[in-house]
Amino acid sequence: MKNLQQFAIGQRWLSDTESELGLGVLIDVDERAISILFPKSDETRVYARSNAPLSRIVFNIGDMIQDQEGFEWQVLSVEDRGGVMKYHAKRNDENGDEVIKDLNETRLGAHIQLSKPLERMLASQVDYKEWYDLRIQALLMQANMKRSPLRGLLGARVGLIPHQLYIANEVGTRLAPRVLLADEVGLGKTIEAGLIIHQQLKTGRSERVLILVPDSLQYQWMIEMRRRFNLPFSIFDLTRTASIKEHDPELNPFSTEQRIIASIDLMLDHPDLHEQAIEAGFDLLVVDEAHHLIWSEQEGGNDRYDLVEDFANKTAGVLLLTATPEQLGVESHFARLRLLDPQRFNDLDRFLAEEEQYQQTAKIAEVLMSDMPLEEGQLASLEQLLGHPIQDEPELRNRAIHELLDRHGTGRILFRNTREAIQGFPGRDCLPVPLPRPENWQTEGKLREQMWPEELQIDGAWMEHDPRVSWLMNALRHELKHKKVLLIARSGPVVESLESALRIHAGIRTAMFHEGMSLLERDQAAAYFAEDSYGAQILLCSEIGSEGRNFQFASDLVLFDLPANPDVLEQRIGRLDRIGQENRIQIHVPYIEGTAQERMFRWYNEGLNIFSQISPTAQTLQENFIVELKENLLADTPEFEPLLEQVNEQRLQLEAAMQEGRDRLLEYNSCRPQVAKRIVKALEDYEDNSLVPDFIKRFMSATNIDFDEQSNGTVIIRPTDQMQVQGLQLEEDGMTVTFYRDQAQTREDSQFLTLEHPFVESVMELINTQSFGSTNVALLKSNAIKAGTMLVEMWFKVDVIAPKVLNLGASLPKQLIRVLLTENGQDLSEKIASHILQPYTQHLDGNNARQVIKARREVIEARYAQALDMVKAQLPQIQEGAQQHYEKRWQKEIDRLNYLKQHNPSIRQDEVDRLVKHQQEGLGLLKQLSISPEAIRVLVSVNP
Template sequence: MQQFAIGQRWLSDTESELGLGVLIDVDERSVSILFPKSDETRVYARNNAPLSRIVFNVGDTILDQEGVEWTVEAVEERHDVLRYRAKRIDANGQDVVKDLNETRLGAHIQLSKPLERLLASQIDYKEWYDLRIQALLMQAQMKRSPLRGLLGARVGLIPHQLYIANEVGTRLAPRVLLADEVGLGKTIEAGLIIHQQLKTGRSERVLILVPDSLQYQWMIEMRRRFNLHFSLFDLTRTASIKEHDPELNPFLTEQLIIASIDLMLDHPDLHEQAIEAGFDLLVVDEAHHLMWNEEEGGNDRYNLVEDFANKTPGVLLLTATPEQLGVESHFARLRLLDQQRFNDLDQFLAEEEQYQQTAKIAEVLMSDLPLEAEQIQALEKLLGHAIEDEPEQRYRAIHELLDRHGTGRILFRNTREAIQGFPGRDCLPVALPRPEGWNISGKLREQMWPEEAQLDGAWMEHDPRVKWLMEILRKELKHKKVLLIARSGPVVEALENALRIHAGIRTAMFHEGMSLLERDQAAAYFAEEGYGAQILLCSEIGSEGRNFQFASDLILFDLPANPDVLEQRIGRLDRIGQQNRIQIHVPYVEGTAQERMFRWYNEALNIFSNISPAAQTLQENFIVELKDCLLADLPEKFEPLLEQVNEQRLQLEADLQQGRDRLLEYNSCRPQVAKRIIHALEEYEDNSLLPDFIKRFMASTNIDFDEQSNGTVIIRPTDHTQVQGLQLDEDGITATFYRDQAQIREDSQFLTLEHPFVESVMELINTQSFGSANVALLKSNAIKQGSILLELWFKVEVIAPKVLNVQASLPKQLIRVLLTENGQDLTEKVAAHILQPYIHHLDGNNSRQVIKARREIIEERYQQAFDLAKAKLPEISQEAQKQYQQRWQREIDRLNYLKQHNPSIRQDEIDRLEKLKQEGLAALDQVAITPEAIRVLVVVKAN
């Protein structure tokens, strides 16, 4: 029988929400408990009161009635009431010691340690316990996985993108130039690197600087593909922050920020505040606009980025035109990444010539052609050792050259020719007769886009493009998916209304006036086969951040003024994964600025048939002459202009092709390495336990989980949801566990261990007591009936900065101990998965009776299990230090060796690796364990 005394603290087994109660009266038959937290009194029968005595041990944290935290240093019992000797540190850093009777404890209580909860009869469902253990095992596997940061992105498994992400994303403070050709996914590569840096703790604060027109595209791309919620900082937002608190640096209010370069240039105070705020990683898109030469230095954009690059450890520069439009500016961009390495232009040019010779030798190595004697001699001189012309030695020689090659570690450039897999594109111009009264003499905007001046839609009555559009959709394109892009939202709305109402065509819209959810739904409707939309009509933002490779017909209802924007439009379809040749339909009105703009893009820049990396620069160089010819029909000027620009374009493209560096391209995607990454990702996803785990978690916590026939699931909270703190909107989410499905359906989120919702589930399990204490039945004839077994799980922990990633070196991150009630250790004999089929539910009342009857045995076995687990720590620590040392030293040795041949290896990078290695080894010397879960198994006879 339990010993009751006035002043003792008890917890209700059936109503733990009442808080910590104090015993105020006791007689032979009953006990009365006052629960101050809820101001209620309960009277219980003394013989079977559903109460658990609360006893704190040395080292536990307790709260007094004023809510002050104390740490227990000693416990003694006086007249059946406990007195705690407790200590805390005051505001001056001084130790304060106090004796606290248990009567002075606060009523609020949160038992988090598994043993405390078990002894207080706070017993969880069997399913919750099982889910906790599965979650801990999945997290342990993830912490050791080299795929961290790559799993969670909603991207295709494209070799060159994953190779670059893995190569750069794993570096500390990476400083590189991403220079893939248009359409190969530089934004995705940058996103993967950012995601990996954030997930592994290498970066925490990221600033993306882009032109005004690309801010929204970057924000959407980061959110949709990587679940990274960047804040867009414009003048309105920064002014609002300053208005609220003039002293606050606005750039300290968020960790992930996208801002316009023009905002910084126009407002030097914001530029200074952004630099003062400090970032771990800087990303700059359209870096070819950063111009520099030896005589005059840099332009304003270059100087601004240089300020940031000098103060930011990691820098990613993105450009599709690395060097063909000026060697000086190319050198200057490399100079932003490493001023010590790239400080002399003449020396850089001399090295480039030497690297061209190296590339020629590498070209032969990568071919099936035999090596000539002089090539072998030159190769041996480069490598510093003898080589024979056999496959294995050729392969090793290639990789040695790649490691040492000039800008190979700093510059990554993949080309369409090297990547392949692009079916090509065809331009289908449609010349339409000019209606009477068509404006051919007004301002250029009025001539090019007259529809934008009539917001009421009156323009549709006489615009020949509207009738043509209806006819081609009804006939030639009737059974095809069609993407239409126009400049503005009102034009798209007017066209969609006409097509849907007057032509009976299934349509979807996509413009800036719609919410993100509406846009995702529209894109998903367009992607649906069968009854989905035939045509998706987009405003200009439709060419930003969305890809529709499943369609191959593109209608350019109008033409943009900028060739880069035009390429972005075409690039929504002309991307990796496209199976058909792109059909680009270009309607224009004859004898107008529309026709002349089409001819400029088609005949001078050849932008419809092929990507021209020189297009943007050529247009900027001839913009004055072009505007004159667009404004008025001047064939005597326009025809020579088209011919002149076309000749310059062909020469620039020929120079680029001649200067292709195969060694650099190979270094930008080593096929064997990329193949291993993809295989590892596919194997991980094929064997993932996440779908089963999430389904079970939803069912056991009363969260609605509705599986759809199209491979997606809808997850919604309910009024009876049993857990709090999950990242789940009231409206829920539509999601899928399958990568292919996530890429097709824009409205579905891709659920992985790195998705915010799944991370919030794991965080709940890590920080709360979910499933940490359980009592269950074990049906077995091999163990004495009525006896108990104790199963405990301990987490191996190391306190260290996230950037050190010490957890990845731990050979064991979880320790399981299984003991009989007399202390026999069955851990190695009976694995958890073997035991699982024989474990069954035990109701709450019987569970509480077991705990009360076997309390002393449970406490003894718990201490034994703790000691057994702790005894394993020295061996775990030693093995972890060995693995950690080897992993870091391998990279340090490699960089030291390469530095002798490749000056692009920075000494500060090597020094930092050495410093972090020592910090990690010191942290792994202090390995500890924390209890994660405890289960009492009551043995009963098997059927």
């Protein structure tokens, strides 16, 4: 069999990343994209032609092929007809008569077996012992992974934060989830969305994902998906779409990639692109900054709302992200829920009435979650809500809480964690640094010129008279000398000027981070800053430094200037004030006295109180008072003091109202502590016992991949000219990796290697689709077995070709079957486990191995046939067990949702119908189990 790279309709191709789909047929091809139909899985994939992860399948003379009726044929000759192969082949019919026939490759069956251990063994193609051992270990690891409930959660470069993992597990495991993620700022909504996307993709629940964001967030999302989740997304802007159309005016640009990030403004400004994106179709839609989607019962939606509604109506899964679910009013909150389930949320008045009822439910739940005894009236209300009486006992109270949570109004589609509920934030302190005003400082003119005069002198001349520069140098030499300091300013030129002055004139170790640097340069800067002993003392960032990167190991933040927007200011502070921060944040704010800078500082500090705590009302208040604010920033007026008092008073009132309206039942439902703890514990246990580090290092040693273990715990991996395997996800320049989660979070330049990392997945895929390590001849040093005795060890995989989303492998009681036979046919499979043999086996050199095979060929063939019969005899029992497990697993969730649907209208009927469909589809496919031989080893006993 060989690989080719010319596309023609009718050719057979295999997915490099989803071999479980079976053998696909090319059904459409154009200049940029190709479409592959996988008949066995009944799925069609569209790939970009330039980088399609596909292998062309062409069989050679002597190969065995299977037609669509399941008959096996031996290839006699091969003819290429315009890129599509015709095989001249033979087989014996049921009477034993030879049948010869021409088979076009379009008539081949979907099942394909690339590893043929027996044929390789009999042809004396013997692999190294280490390769054989690696193959078996990989197969066992993959089998365990298919059964693991942690699939999709392992590979993300994120901390094990309970509430994030709870939401990811709760939402990511759903079919076509439609939810609103509304955690407060700093709690990680983007990470939660990324975890859900990652899990949906890894489990096959989604294949095509569209992320719609404001222009300014496109790059941040692309970096976040790539860095944290190893998910490459393509940014589709006007240039990208125009380029695709230029090459092929008839091609839909959005069909050329599976994962796309696009700006909402792009769609609004270009209706044709909006229509094409809708036409291309996606499985999952993600919308960030959803609070900009405005709707009212009288006027309908704004243009953004209508656009997202159009997508939401045609996309099965929808994630909306906003930090202000109710801040803009109940009507706006209802509008976002309406996008998720228009049937359920179709009447605002009814929604308001239901919310009032759920407030009473939440109050009762709050008593349940406390240690307070339940009063008679509360017990009666609980009985009415639950439909059965309860006793005031701890276990029954806990059960009642969970029943209320399942039935709670928006609890299934709205997740909102608050800092107060999550806790674990050390707090932050504002350290103002008032500096005397230089004589030539501008105090009149445009606000931009007064606030940020340094941006007008890109040559850096402003530094000579700006007192903030000398203050910064002095602070870094003295009170901040032994601390890691993050500085954020508005623009790249300002950062470059400051960095040069600090490094050259003050001798301070610095690192820079701005939009003019490449991604690799930014990674290196962040890594240098993270170095404990010899790293940079200060990292100087432009505004991009307040997006997407977290530096919790530092606790001193210098705001060299102040942004005009409170949300941007909160983003800056949020680089340090996040989950995982162990120290109080020290916010240093230098400003020039008697200028717009001082007034802006006072506005943020005294009016909005944004330096001391997260201010959920800041953006709304600033928008409400924007006219008065601008007037007072431009000039020092007597109205400024009353304005600060008025804004502060309104802020306190709004925050009190929000606190009073806190839905603690919803907060509890957004992170059920016991469930979250179990998920975290399972991940910790898995990582503590992970076999990945040992496996990958052995694999690289065995295949001549260069790796260099560093003193800091990272590993540098590089390809070599002597590599014995091809097709791995390994860049030419190599990569720096770590196997440890904590290190991966602090070292931005290191990739986190897990079973779900593309490099490890490519190693596993190589083992699945190629003959790597499928044969071996070894010596068995044992006194218990007579010298010269031969044993044959064989491994078989029980598999079923099906869409990934069904995850049928998890229901198979056995995915791998090992058979160990003596040369006389005695079955030792149960008596001698594989790991028991391991210490006593030793590789046999090639010449002697070939002599053993030649001398015992007939015995090897006979034992293989015997083993195959033994495995086939187990299939009915395996099939029955798999069907029972699969039906029970899905039925449990179907029954649960049907029950909840009687009490909670947020359970959608289409969600239940989808579960039933998958259950029936899976049960049908489990009737078609197949067996594939994976490895064979001949062991020859010798005296130690």
